[in-house]
Amino acid sequence: ETGVTQTPRHLVMGMTNKKSLKCEQHLGHNAMYWYKQSAKKPLELMFVYSLEERVENNSVPSRFSPECPNSSHLFLHLHTLQPEDSALYLCASSPGLLTGELFFGEGSRLTVL
């Protein structure tokens, strides 16, 4: 079983849609993260959760709304996105908050029309 799984792998949505990305980790880690990877840009850290509590939000627009119901699951709710939000969204987890080996999921490739 893969350590960190993400669904869906691909998502196409219109600007007025509401959708969610899901991430699940099976590693017993305490911290989870959302990263955004746009074409020809470095990885951008979006959100950090430690034991279900959000500890960092790197000035992400409110049209992205994270949710962490427990230490194994992380969601990214998407609402009224813009075409420039099209990117690869990567979920990751680590044993402790911002420490320890980082493991990534397969990513969710989002296209906003």
Place this chain on the structure above:
Amino acid sequence: GIQVEQSPPDLILQEGANSTLRCNFSDSVNNLQWFHQNPWGQLINLFYIPSGTKQNGRLSATTVATERYSLLYISSSQTTDSGVYFCAVELFAGGQNFVFGPGTRLSVLP
């Protein structure tokens, strides 16, 4: 903040060739990871290496923390080695940990 640089930015190899990828960082770090991003986008862990040398099959990595660099060696490259290689450093405390370098794009030709 800490700067993480990788070189070369792009590398094209013939299958079977060896290569060395470099990661430089501007400040002391608690740890360092190497990842391979495959063509489908997944970041795969290669090494978690604060110092010293580790080997895994055809790949090996060396981190010299006192001189603030790490090297990733790929021997007898295969087409499946193609993709982008990232290093990421873990800071000691505070700030935005897990700072990623810009990556090295490797293309291995058959």
